[in-house]
Amino acid sequence: MEIAILLLLMLVVLGIAALGFWFWMLVDCLSKEPSDGNDKVVWTLVIFFFNVLGALLYFFIRRPRRKQLHGH
Numbered sequence: 001m002e003i004a005i006l007l008l009l010m011l012v013v014l015g016i017a018a019l020g021f022w023f024w025m026l027v028d029c030l031s032k033e034p035s036d037g038n039d040k041v042v043w044t045l046v047i048f049f050f051n052v053l054g055a056l057l058y059f060f061i062r063r064p065r066r067k068q069l070h071g072h
Contacts (some may be wrong), residue, residue, distance in 0.1 A: 018052045025055035028063070034070060 026047050033040040043062055047054040 021059075022047070022052050022055045025058050025063075029058060032070075033062075033066060 026044070029040065029043050029047055033043060039062075043058055047058050050057070
């Protein structure tokens with residue numbers, strides 16, 4: 001029984017962390033992504049509709065490129 005409670009607690013913590021990461025990437029995209037072209041709209045929709053997977057894609061694919069090109 002104690003293991004089940006521990007696993008449930010770990011899942012809750014992981015879920016809260018995933019939600020926080022998703023929110024962080026959504027705010028990062030909305031506030032720092034340049035508005036030229038459709039990149040901002042497309043990435044916002046990817047993050048919003050694909051949830052954590054979309055946030056991970058943005059974090060590993062677009063965010064480093066944006067930082068390299070625009071410096072923020």
